[in-house]
Amino acid sequence: MEVSTFERLLSPEGQRLLQEVTDAQDEVDDLVLGTRLRRDGHAGELVAAATGQASLRRRARTKLGGDAAVMWFTPDAxxxxxxxxxxxxxxxxxxxxxxxxxxxxxxxxxxxxxxxxxxxxxxxxxxxxxxxxxxxxxxxxxxxxxxxxxxxxxxxxxxxxxxxxxxxxxxxxxxxxxxxxxxxxxxxxxxxxxxxxxxxxxxxxxxxxxxxxxxxxxxxxxxxxxxxxxxxxxxxxxxxxxxxxxxxxxxxxxxTESEAPADAEVREPGAWWYEPDDAVIRAGLVTGVAALVGGWLVDPHIAYVSSDAHVPTPYARAFRVVEELPYREKQLRAALRDRDVGTLTVKKRGVTVVPEALIKRLRLTGSTTATVVLTRVAGEGRAFLVEPIA
Known part of the structure; x- marks a missing residue:
């Protein structure tokens, strides 16, 4: 869009046109709407600008909330x-x-x-x-x-x-x-x-x-x-x-870094599993989560924390460990079918598993939902049935 076109869009004429486009966009295809507006005598570049802004404002609602209704955008911006x-x-x-x-x-x-x-x-x-x-x-x-x-x-x-x-x-x-x-x-x-x-x-x-x-x-x-x-x-x-x-x-x-010990104990998973927030992981502060929940790492190179207690924290999502399941795919399928699982969420770290592909291969048809964590513990692949805590 040229600056001159944008300035026309800010004018009373442009504002009326934009409002007309916004009101009609949910009901009429943009191509049909544009053709109609040009036939009504509106300049093609102004119609295109108004249609584009109306679409961008709709896209922006999720990101910018109510402000998006009156703001102006380019796609990249x-x-x-x-x-x-x-x-x-x-x-x-x-x-x-x-x-x-x-x-x-x-x-x-x-x-x-x-x-x-x-x-x-x-x-x-x-x-x-x-x-x-x-x-x-x-x-x-x-x-x-x-x-x-x-x-x-x-x-x-x-x-x-x-x-x-x-x-x-x-x-x-x-x-x-x-x-x-x-x-x-x-x-x-x-x-x-x-x-x-x-x-x-x-x-x-x-x-x-x-x-x-x-x-x-x-x-x-x-x-x-x-x-x-x-x-x-x-x-x-x-x-x-x-x-x-x-x-x-x-x-x-x-x-902060001052709240994250340089090292954390590494041992077998306890009754609770914690998945640190991505901001914590990128900042390299996973040991800070371990300190907050009285926990430890399950592997020195994996960003999972375990504990024997449930300690709510904004820095990690908590999961109650229900039981350990077989890690090999065939045995895992049998264990999940025995538990009538039909909808499965797979969380993984440190193992070469593609969750979507694994879920497709498991072909589960049961009536219950489940979450499984696949990860390394002391360098070995392990599987755990867990229950997410809201």
């Missing part, structure tokens, strides 16, 4: 936009650190600007793409928030007047999505430079620990069981080396 709970958590941390002014370098369509403005921070966004910059301005306005956005190269902006420089580098190049930090925009060399002082960076959750400089905090964040990002906190804000933050109905729970 929506994909990269931070989830509200995650952005709000980061904004709250900044506020706690005494931050009052934020420079958002590469602000996209402004999802983080929105959260930081709502937290009472003074925000200024920088975006190289004129269309995304225009959308960021429009999104702040649509949500009744103050903030400014300029079109510029993030690497050419003076960060000195601001309390923090936040950067969410674009992770796409001419061939699509990239996982190479040197191909990010702005490049990793620029991001790491910001982190030496008052920088904060949103990065891929799969970032290598080796890329995190001394004195910088790496925080892995999950929301309702889904690992969504890592956030690097520059030297000015770092409180630990590694942190796992779990966001959910309980609010925000944080586990």
């Amino acid at each position: 929506l994909e990269q936009a931070t989830r509200p709970a995650v952005a709000s958590h980061r904004a709250a941390r900044l506020h706690t650190h005494g931050v009052r002014t934020v420079l958002d370098l590469g602000c996209g369509i402004g999802a983080d600007l929105v959260a930081m403005a709502r937290a009472g921070l003074t925000v200024h966004g920088v975006e190289r793409d004129p269309l995304r910059a225009a959308m960021a301005r429009a999104n702040l306005a649509a949500l009744g928030l103050d903030g400014t956005v300029e079109v510029a190269d993030a690497t050419a902006v003076d960060v000195a007047p601001y309390d923090v420089a936040f950067v969410d580098p674009a992770r796409r190049d001419g061939r699509g999505r990239t996982f190479d930090p040197d191909a990010f925009s702005p490049p990793w060399s620029f991001v790491s430079g910001l982190l030496q002082e008052r920088g904060v960076a949103k990065v891929l959750p799969g970032i290598s620990h080796d890329l995190v400089s001394e004195g910088v905090e790496a925080e892995w964040v999950s929301e309702r069981g889904s690992l969504v990002e890592a956030c690097l906190w520059g030297r000015r804000f770092a409180g630990t080396r590694r942190r796992a933050t779990v966001l959910g109905a309980h609010g925000a729970a944080t586990l």
